[in-house]
Amino acid sequence: MTQNTQTTHFDLHITGFGFFNRIRKVEPKKGKPYWSTSIAAMRGDDGQKTYFDCSVVGAEAKALFDTHLSSVGENDVITASFKLGDLYTETFVYKQGVKSGQTGVSLKARLLQIRYLKINDQVVYQKTSSQQPEPIQNAA
Incomplete structure (x- = not known):
């Protein structure tokens, strides 16, 4: 009996820490x-x-957006440890400002996982070392 171990895809993952900005729910006409x-x-x-x-494509990440990030304000500070996948570039043309008419490049990716989430200096979620999600309860 032989096993089929042929690779059908390749993974490129990015892990990091940073600030979440422009959190929004996109509602396309189709889809x-x-x-x-x-x-x-x-x-x-x-x-x-x-x-x-x-x-945002990861199931746990979607749930965290629904639970914690759907009501954040413009002045809230959101920091997180994250995992991204499927990185690609997209070009665009600046429409205004000092770069008007110039070509720019944007890095696009899919948010797969949130490992740590803090909103305004309060930790609201942290994944445990056993890789099982563990929501942090409010101290109030």
Whole structure:
């Protein structure tokens, strides 16, 4: 008996820590609504940032958006440890400002997992070391 071990796809995952911005529920004319966010991922010794535009696809991540991030305000600070997949680039043309008419590049990815979530200095979710999700209860 032989086993088929042929690879049918390749995975590229990005893990990091950063700030969630522009959290929004996208409701396309065709298809199902989905969550989207921009992540300012921290890197380097000086806290440099790399920006990712993400659609939320992981089941646990979707649940966290429904539970904790659906009602965040514009001035709330959301930080998280995350896992992204399926990174690709997309070009666009700036429409206004000093770069008007120039081509820009955006990094796009799928948000697969949230391992740690903090809203305004309060930890609201942390995945345990056994990889089982464990919501953190409010101290109030």
